[in-house]
Amino acid sequence: MLAEVRKLLTTRLWWILLLVMAGYVAFLGGVLGFAITTDPGGNADVVLPAGADAATTVYSVVNGAGYVFPLIIGSLMMTTEFRHKTVTESLLVEPRRSVFLGAKLLVAVPVGLVFGLVAVLAVVAAGSPLLAARGDGAFLGDGDVLASLLLAAVVIAVWAVIGVAFGSLVTNQVAAIVIILAFTQFVEPIARTVGGAVDALAPVAQYLPGAAADAVIGASFFSGFGGGSVDLLPRWAGLLVLIGYAVVLAALARVTTLRRDLL
Amino acid sequence: MTTYDGPPIVVEGLRKTFGPVVAVDDLTFTVRPGAVTGFLGPNGAGKTTTLRMLLGLTTPTAGRTLVGDRPYAAHPVPARTVGAALEASSFHPGRTGLGHLEVYAGQVGASKTRCRELLDLVGMTEAADRRVQGYSMGMRQRLGLATALLGDPPAVVLDEPANGLDPEGIVWMRHLLRHFAEEGRTVLVSSHVLGEVQSTVDDVVVIARGGRLVHASSLADLAALADADTYVVAPDGAALRRLGEQRGWTVEAEGPGFRVPSVPSAEIGRAAHEAGVELHQLATRGADLEKVFLRLTADQGQQAAPGEHPGVAA
Numbered sequence: 001m002l003a004e005v006r007k008l009l010t011t012r013l014w015w016i017l018l019l020v021m022a023g024y025v026a027f028l029g030g031v032l033g034f035a036i037t038t039d040p041g042g043n044a045d046v047v048l049p050a051g052a053d054a055a056t057t058v059y060s061v062v063n064g065a066g067y068v069f070p071l072i073i074g075s076l077m078m079t080t081e082f083r084h085k086t087v088t089e090s091l092l093v094e095p096r097r098s099v100f101l102g103a104k105l106l107v108a109v110p111v112g113l114v115f116g117l118v119a120v121l122a123v124v125a126a127g128s129p130l131l132a133a134r135g136d137g138a139f140l141g142d143g144d145v146l147a148s149l150l151l152a153a154v155v156i157a158v159w160a161v162i163g164v165a166f167g168s169l170v171t172n173q174v175a176a177i178v179i180i181l182a183f184t185q186f187v188e189p190i191a192r193t194v195g196g197a198v199d200a201l202a203p204v205a206q207y208l209p210g211a212a213a214d215a216v217i218g219a220s221f222f223s224g225f226g227g228g229s230v231d232l233l234p235r236w237a238g239l240l241v242l243i244g245y246a247v248v249l250a251a252l253a254r255v256t257t258l259r260r261d262l263l
Numbered sequence: 264m265t266t267y268d269g270p271p272i273v274v275e276g277l278r279k280t281f282g283p284v285v286a287v288d289d290l291t292f293t294v295r296p297g298a299v300t301g302f303l304g305p306n307g308a309g310k311t312t313t314l315r316m317l318l319g320l321t322t323p324t325a326g327r328t329l330v331g332d333r334p335y336a337a338h339p340v341p342a343r344t345v346g347a348a349l350e351a352s353s354f355h356p357g358r359t360g361l362g363h364l365e366v367y368a369g370q371v372g373a374s375k376t377r378c379r380e381l382l383d384l385v386g387m388t389e390a391a392d393r394r395v396q397g398y399s400m401g402m403r404q405r406l407g408l409a410t411a412l413l414g415d416p417p418a419v420v421l422d423e424p425a426n427g428l429d430p431e432g433i434v435w436m437r438h439l440l441r442h443f444a445e446e447g448r449t450v451l452v453s454s455h456v457l458g459e460v461q462s463t464v465d466d467v468v469v470i471a472r473g474g475r476l477v478h479a480s481s482l483a484d485l486a487a488l489a490d491a492d493t494y495v496v497a498p499d500g501a502a503l504r505r506l507g508e509q510r511g512w513t514v515e516a517e518g519p520g521f522r523v524p525s526v527p528s529a530e531i532g533r534a535a536h537e538a539g540v541e542l543h544q545l546a547t548r549g550a551d552l553e554k555v556f557l558r559l560t561a562d563q564g565q566q567a568a569p570g571e572h573p574g575v576a577a
């Protein structure tokens with residue numbers, strides 16, 4: 001366990017990613033905070049969320065746009081071992097491969113929480129002044145808004161765990177990053193947009209990992225601007241679905257990649 | 264001197280195939296504690312594959328390996344029983360040498376002080392806080408050795424430890440390995456050059472391509488397989504040649520004298536004395552172990568060095 005923390009902290013990557021994530025989320029929080037508090041004018045089709053909904057929607061970029069970062073840092077925790085072949089030394093020290101994988105999955109939780117908390121602070125720092133000055137308020141004292149912020153940090157932690165599980169399945173570092181980027185930036189947004197537009201697909205779209213994560217924090221980009229057209233699962237179900245992804249990926253990795261001879 | 268109770272290392276009927284390639288074939292040998300055992304074979308003979316199976320990194324197709332009474336991975340803290348450094352040990356380039364050791368130290372029960380001490384031991388004091396990225400091949404080799412020693416193990420398994428070391432480093436490594444054996448540890452080192460380990464090892468295990476065992480014995484027994492040559496200087500060369508003809512020796516001119524392959528010096532001395540042939544020099548040429556090694560490991564019908572006779576059984 002401690003070894004896994006050391007592995008991460010003795011490299012520079014984690015804080016570079018952390019900084020980029022904070023900057024990115026703050027930037028989007030600012031843009032969204034600006035957009036949401038701007039009068040749409042004559043365009044009546046656009047129904048902007050107001051009040052606390054506006055605040056949660058802005059803050060939800062932590063998950064909606066930021067989840068690619070914990071996924072990447074999580075996947076790197078495993079794929080770096082394969083890229084630099086340190087997996088050999090790691091398995092000499094801990095030959096029980098389930099324990100080796102389990103330690104990484106567990107350590108991803110605090111790592112993800114740190115990423116989540118930093119992202120939440122970044123989005124609040126950037127978004128709340130705009131909401132307070134131009135909109136209906138920052139709602140930082142509102143119980144629901146606070147819960148959603150805290151859950152956003154929790155969701156980021158689960159994303160990091162999913163990242164480890166995914167990186168264990170796809171151990172090629174470049175391949176893992178390309179797939180994560182393709183999935184989070186193209187596949188899932190398109191699938192969710194289609195799911196929002198075609199009623200028959202809506203129930204399926206709820207189970208996409210991004211949608212499940214949105215369900216946990218109770219707000220999303222997609223529902224925020226689409227007038228709530230995407231149905232979300234209940235909170236608990238969203239969390240279960242998300243954890244389910246981590247469990248299934250980790251189990252698959254354990255019986256495939258991690259069972260093979262390691263080069 | 265600290266003494267260790269080195270576990271014997273046992274390889275039994277070990278086999279590994281990669282698709283059609285037979286990397287290790289029905290390999291059986293034992294490594295005893297308190298000695299340095301050289302695990303020898305040409306490139307691609309299956310040394311690394313065997314060691315990886317021994318260390319639980321690769322699953323054998325058949326057979327098993329034991330360290331003491333159980334397989335490597337079945338030891339509670341395996342790295343405290345066997346310290347291993349595999350071929351071209353791999354490190355995260357962004358970590359420092361010390362950082363690398365510290366990552367694994369906790370699991371092995373080594374303190375930060377021990378990490379420093381080990382870096383001192385392998386002559387890496389200066390480079391301890393530099394990133395591995397900038398390390399030379401020899402420095403990586405040394406860091407790999409330090410990693411292997413983290414758990415102060417009673418058995419040490421090193422894959423080609425001399426690779427990349429300078430002559431001074433090789434001498435240092437030789438002394439270190441000898442010292443380990445004297446402490447009672449089990450020491451197994453692989454190499455593809457016999458000469459490299461000749462003055463270090465007590466025992467040898469030789470495999471040929473395809474991972475077949477071709478020889479396992481003490482170094483002395485291996486040396487007995489080598490035909491010693493005798494070098495003779497005689498003022499009356501023609502007389503010596505005549506004597507050689509009578510006795511069935513090959514007498515080849517070399518420098519100021521003659522080389523008589525595969526005939527012990529005592530036999531030549533006696534014959535020359537009886538025949539009244541004057542000799543000015545009579546010397547045994549050191550057994551050429553490298554030749555024996557080449558002969559043992561030569562592929563049947565191919566790769567035999569010129570002038571060698573392949574297929575001579577061990």
Ligand SMILES: Nc1ncnc2c1ncn2[C@@H]1O[C@H](COP(=O)(O)OP(=O)(O)OP(=O)(O)O)[C@@H](O)[C@H]1O
Pocket residue numbers: 263281284285286304305306307308309310311312313350454455
């Ligand atoms: N993962 C693998 N997949 C396929 N073939 C392999 C694999 N690992 C090793 N081999 C093959 O097994 C044989 C033995 O290789 P190995 O690395 O054990 O040799 P070696 O004795 O260590 O050689 P060297 O002296 O060059 O280090 C070679 O033919 C090699 O090509």
Ligand SMILES: [Mg+2]
Pocket residue numbers: 310311312350422
């Ligand atoms: Mg090798």
